[in-house]
Amino acid sequence: MDHALTLDRVTKAFGEFRAVDEISLVVPRGTIYGFLGPNGAGKTTTIRMFMSILYPDSGTITVLGDPNPEAVKDRLGYLPEEKGLYKKMKAAELVSYFGRLKGMAANPANTRARQLLHRFDLGDWADKKCETLSKGMSQKVQILATLIHDPELVILDEPFSGLDPVNVEIVIELILELKRQGRTVIFSTHVMEQAEKLCDAILLINKGKKVLDGPLAAVKAGGPRTVIIDYDGDGGVFRGLPRVARVNDSGKHAELTLEDGASTQDLLRLLVDRIAIRRFDTREPSLHEIFVRAVGGKTHA
Amino acid sequence: MRKIWLVAQREFLENVRTKSFWIGILIFPLILTAAIVVPALLEKTRQARPFAVLDRSGWVLEAVREQVAAGAKRFVLVEPVLDAQSAAAEDTLNRRVRDEALFAYFIIGADPVRSSAGSEYRSKNLTDSDLRDWFGELVTNAVQARRLEQEQIDPAIAEWIREPVRFEARKVTGAGETEDVSAQDKLRQWAPLIFVYLLWVAVFTIAQMLLTNTVEEKSNRIIEVLLSSVSPVELMAGKITGIAQTGFAIIASWILAFFFITKYVPGLLGAPVGLDLTVLTRDPVYLASFVAYFLLGYLLFAAMLVGIGAVCNTLKEAQNLMGPITILLIIPLLAMLPIGRDPNGALAKVMSFIPPFTPFVMMNRAAGPPELWEYVATTALLIVSIGLALWAAAKVFRIGVLLTGKPPTLREILKWIRAPVGTVAVRKEPG
Numbered sequence: 001m002d003h004a005l006t007l008d009r010v011t012k013a014f015g016e017f018r019a020v021d022e023i024s025l026v027v028p029r030g031t032i033y034g035f036l037g038p039n040g041a042g043k044t045t046t047i048r049m050f051m052s053i054l055y056p057d058s059g060t061i062t063v064l065g066d067p068n069p070e071a072v073k074d075r076l077g078y079l080p081e082e083k084g085l086y087k088k089m090k091a092a093e094l095v096s097y098f099g100r101l102k103g104m105a106a107n108p109a110n111t112r113a114r115q116l117l118h119r120f121d122l123g124d125w126a127d128k129k130c131e132t133l134s135k136g137m138s139q140k141v142q143i144l145a146t147l148i149h150d151p152e153l154v155i156l157d158e159p160f161s162g163l164d165p166v167n168v169e170i171v172i173e174l175i176l177e178l179k180r181q182g183r184t185v186i187f188s189t190h191v192m193e194q195a196e197k198l199c200d201a202i203l204l205i206n207k208g209k210k211v212l213d214g215p216l217a218a219v220k221a222g223g224p225r226t227v228i229i230d231y232d233g234d235g236g237v238f239r240g241l242p243r244v245a246r247v248n249d250s251g252k253h254a255e256l257t258l259e260d261g262a263s264t265q266d267l268l269r270l271l272v273d274r275i276a277i278r279r280f281d282t283r284e285p286s287l288h289e290i291f292v293r294a295v296g297g298k299t300h301a
Numbered sequence: 302m303r304k305i306w307l308v309a310q311r312e313f314l315e316n317v318r319t320k321s322f323w324i325g326i327l328i329f330p331l332i333l334t335a336a337i338v339v340p341a342l343l344e345k346t347r348q349a350r351p352f353a354v355l356d357r358s359g360w361v362l363e364a365v366r367e368q369v370a371a372g373a374k375r376f377v378l379v380e381p382v383l384d385a386q387s388a389a390a391e392d393t394l395n396r397r398v399r400d401e402a403l404f405a406y407f408i409i410g411a412d413p414v415r416s417s418a419g420s421e422y423r424s425k426n427l428t429d430s431d432l433r434d435w436f437g438e439l440v441t442n443a444v445q446a447r448r449l450e451q452e453q454i455d456p457a458i459a460e461w462i463r464e465p466v467r468f469e470a471r472k473v474t475g476a477g478e479t480e481d482v483s484a485q486d487k488l489r490q491w492a493p494l495i496f497v498y499l500l501w502v503a504v505f506t507i508a509q510m511l512l513t514n515t516v517e518e519k520s521n522r523i524i525e526v527l528l529s530s531v532s533p534v535e536l537m538a539g540k541i542t543g544i545a546q547t548g549f550a551i552i553a554s555w556i557l558a559f560f561f562i563t564k565y566v567p568g569l570l571g572a573p574v575g576l577d578l579t580v581l582t583r584d585p586v587y588l589a590s591f592v593a594y595f596l597l598g599y600l601l602f603a604a605m606l607v608g609i610g611a612v613c614n615t616l617k618e619a620q621n622l623m624g625p626i627t628i629l630l631i632i633p634l635l636a637m638l639p640i641g642r643d644p645n646g647a648l649a650k651v652m653s654f655i656p657p658f659t660p661f662v663m664m665n666r667a668a669g670p671p672e673l674w675e676y677v678a679t680t681a682l683l684i685v686s687i688g689l690a691l692w693a694a695a696k697v698f699r700i701g702v703l704l705t706g707k708p709p710t711l712r713e714i715l716k717w718i719r720a721p722v723g724t725v726a727v728r729k730e731p732g
Contacts, residue, residue, distance in 0.1 A: 053528045053703065070532075078529035084522035088315060100307055101530035145526070 002065070004029045004153045004184035005050060010059030012045055019045040021208040022059070027186060027201070032179050034199035035188035036291060042208040043188040044081060047157055051078050064152055074103045077151030081158040081188075083142050087131035091141050092117060094130055099148035109148065116144045136167045143174060154178055156187040160194055172198065192288040202287070204294060211294040220284045227256045227264055227282050233275030241270060304531045308539025309546060316510070316547040325506070325551045330558035337566050349377045350404035350432055353394055355385045357411045357419065364443040369436070376432050379403060398425060405432055413444045414451065493667040494641050496591050497633070499555065500664055503595055505630055507548035508602040511540060515610025516619050524702045533699035537611075541603050545596070552595055556588065590664060597683050598660035602626070604690035611694075611701030612708045622708070633661035644669035653679045656686035693718045 005027040012020040020042045027033045035043045048054040050061050052070040063069040063076070086094055092113045099109035117126045120140050125133060133141060146154065159171050175198060178185050189195055195202060202219060204211040212219060230253050238247045238254060243262035248255045258264070264282045271277060316322050356362040369378050381397075383390040397403045404426070410419030422433045449459050518524055527536055605626055613619040633652070640649045644666040652662040653671065659679045663671065700717050701709075709717075 048703075051529050052532075053525065073530065076529065078526070080522075080525035080529070082522040082525055084526075086315070086523060087521065088318065097307075097311060098526070098530065101304060101527070142526070 002029055003027060003062070004031075004064060005033075005186065006060075006062040007046070007050070008060045008062075010046070010049060010056045010061060012049060012054060012056050018208050020049070020056075023203075023205065023208075023210050024059075025203050025210070025213050027184060029184050030179070030182050031184060031200040032175060032198050033184070033186045034195040034202040035186065035205065036190070036192065036195050036202055036287070037188075037205040037211075038190055041205045043205060044157055045208075046205070047078075047155055047186070047188065051076065051155065074149065075152045077146040077149070077154045079143060079146045079154075079156045079159060081161065085130040085133075085138055085141060087129065089130055090127050091122060091130055091133065092126040095141060095145045095148050098145040102149040102151075104149055112148055113144075116148060117141075120144060135162075136164070136170075139163065139167060140170065143171070147178075151183070153184045153186070156185065158189060159187055160189060160191060168194075192291055196287045204291060206294065212290075216287075219290065220287070221261070227258065227267065228279065229254045229256065229271070229277060229281075230279035231271075231275045231277050237271065237274045241267065243267075304535045305539040305542060308527075308531060308536060309543035312514070312540055312543025313546045313550075316544070317550070322547065322551070326554045329555045330562060333558065333562050334566055337562065347375075349373065349375055351377050351379045351402065352404055352432060352436070353379050353381050353397075353406040354436075355383070355390055355394065355406065355408045357385055358409050358413050359385075361409050361413060361440055361443055364447075365439040368439050372435065376404075376435065395423070398423060401425075407436060407440075409440065413440070414447050492587065493644075493665050494637060496587060496667070497637055497661050497665045500591060500595055500598065501630070501634060501661060503548060503552055503555075504598040504602055504660070507544060507551070508599055508606045510547065511544045511603050512606040512610045512619055512623070513616065514544065515540065515607055516613050516616055519611070519702060520614055528702070533702060534695050536702075537607055537695055537698045541600070541607060544603070545599060548595070548599060552592070556591075587667060590667060594660035594664050597680070597687065600687045601657060601660075601683065601690055602630070604687065604694040608694040608697040608701070608714070611698040612704060612714065614708065618708050629657050633658045633665070636662070637665055640665045641668075645671065650675070654682060656683045659683045696720075 003026050005025075007023055007025050009022045009024055010020060011018065011022055023042070023046060035046065037043050045054065049056050050063055050069050052073055060067065061069050064072045066072045089097070092110070095113035095116060096106075096109040099112060100106060104112070114123075114126055117123055122137060122140060122144075125137060130138065130141065143156075143159075146156075156171075156175070159175075160168050163171065172194070175185050175187065187198075196216070199216050201213070201215045203213040204219075232252070235249045235251060235254070238244070238249055238256070241247075241256075243259045244256050244267070245259045246257040256267070258267070264280075268277075268280055271280075354362050369376075381390075381394065383393060391408070394403065394406045398406060405422060405424030408419065408421040408423070410417060412418075413420060422437075424432075445459075446456065449456050518527075524536075531539070606623075609619055609622045609626075613622065636648065636652060636658075640646070640652070640662060643649060649662060649666050649669075649671075652658045653666065653675060655662075659682070663676070663679055696718050697714055
């Protein structure tokens with residue numbers, strides 16, 4: 001039960017179109033979890049369902065151990081992809097307002113809003129109207145408004161879209177800090193490189209259906225792995241090796257496809273005394289390759 | 302409830318900070334004060350107008366001299382030393398009128414008792430007829446007196462002959478008795494029109510604030526952040542409440558301004574209070590029904606406009622959808638005069654029972670006044686429609702606010718409203 005989020009065969013259709021089709025997943029507490037998929041895959045619809053903005057047609061959703069996601073809404077922090085600020089409100093007021101909407105009392109919300117703005121170098125802008133902020137500053141204010149009430153589960157929908165590299169770093173740093181504080185972070189993206197760097201676990205979704213999910217290492221391990229070996233010696237040694245599915249030996253260079261779950265450490269141990277190894281390189285498929293293979297190359301990612 | 306209140310409070314504060322709110326608060330007292338002060342000031346600053354008379358009869362001017370002297374505040378008789386009979390005198394006076402030394406001059410014909418032949422009024426300004434009317438009446442009286450004398454008719458008899466038949470207006474009261482009609486009563490008869498107009502302006506502008514505000518929130522992309530903290534119904538209720546507070550602040554300021562300005566401003570100017578308009582603000586029927594009908598009318602139109610706002614992404618789209626509602630709102634304005642003239646006629650009665658018109662038409666009929674059962678029945682009908690409209694608006698709002706792209710057609714919106722609760726964004730219990 002100690003999961004931040006559990007979906008069980010959740011389905012949502014808009015008319016004939018099944019935006020989310022029987023998705024099940026588990027997000028353990030304290031992890032960074034990535035929702036990956038091309039645009040229109042159903043990431044945002046899935047998020048909106050456990051944020052109680054949309055309601056599933058069927059299936060169950062358990063958030064922070066509660067089968068009624070609406071009851072724990074105040075313990076979640078959500079930054080949608082489509083986000084904006086009240087232009088005429090002052091930055092501190094705005095952050096504080098969102099804190100109060102999440103159940104904070106007025107005074108603590110005001111104090112905390114100012115603290116947060118100071119910590120993120122926006123102290124000078126606390127009493128400026130939001131319309132005067134630059135795009136990067138607005139993004140920061142939006143994230144602070146999402147975090148002011150110390151949510152246990154933070155959901156960021158495409159948090160990197162439209163950001164320059166400096167701001168991308170700021171957001172990454174923030175996500176990592178949330179993890180250090182023991183919070184759970186779910187973010188969606190169609191940029192695989194970021195997910196690969198940040199995520200403990202991922203869900204890969206395409207056309208509303210789950211392609212695969214699980215811890216990042218397991219997902220990568222689940223793909224067909226290859227080992228590249230440059231060597232001097234007798235190539236006959238590759239024949240009859242355990243747990244190797246296929247060998248392509250070219251005399252000085254060999255490429256081995258391992259069986260599922262086989263350890264490259266064991267392979268290296270078997271080979272190291274029998275041939276002189278100049279290079280031993282495990283190539284786990286990158287998320288990008290897994291993703292492209294899984295969705296049949298129909299993506300521009 | 303707490304969240305509804307928070308949303309409402311934010312809306313209210315944001316509106317209070319806008320310029321248009323303060324313009325809305327101030328415009329009415331300013332117009333009202335101006336309407337009282339400006340004519341009074343104009344009257345005060347107007348200088349007495351100099352005029353001259355060429356009396357070719359030789360006796361008329363002497364006959365009215367005393368009365369002319371009494372009117373010296375407004376018109377001053379300048380006595381040129383001229384030979385009244387000479388043509389050169391006219392040239393001299395023409396020049397003086399041209400140079401604005403004189404506002405006008407009169408020529409009294411040689412024998413005014415016989416006919417008006419040769420009597421003239423000459424001025425550069427022929428639109429302002431005050432002087433001509435005033436002096437004309439004095440001369441007419443003098444000439445008529447001379448005619449009576451000449452024909453040896455007793456002036457008392459002449460007066461009696463000229464006496465018109467006057468119908469005295471008496472109002473039939475609720476108790477079936479008659480009472481005298483005072484100026485106050487006439488005011489009461491026509492005051493509802495002023496109230497209907499104010500009510501209309503208030504409902505229209507304030508409900509439109511809600512529309513603009515909803516569309517802006519949508520185009521600002523802030524709706525989804527809000528929806529992660531509040532439910533769509535809470536958000537809608539908060540917005541309607543917040544804008545209602547704004548509206549009440551404006552209306553309350555108008556009523557206070559009306560009371561104080563009509564009571565004190567004429568006094569400050571030293572002018573007598575011609576009509577005590579405060580009787581209207583003291584009359585509970587007008588004030589209470591005005592506030593009640595504002596609230597009910599606002600809620601009905603707020604429900605419609607918040608629904609429209611929710612499905613539109615730009616103000617332009619919203620204005621297109623507003624068209625039918627604007628037409629709906631204009632009808633009670635067109636019917637205002639006929640209903641004011643006949644507050645208990647068939648038109649008035651029928652329109653009272655059409656909910657979007659009820660607040661305006663019933664206010665319009667306040668001088669009638671309508672019977673109690675009509676108040677009860679129309680208000681009940683109105684409240685039921687408000688309930689239905691809010692229920693439909695909530696359904697449209699929860700679907701509409703997350704919609705981007707082309708706004709839905711009216712048919713689609715009706716489909717959302719008719720769709721059973723389960724299929725439209727309402728949770729199905731797990732299992």
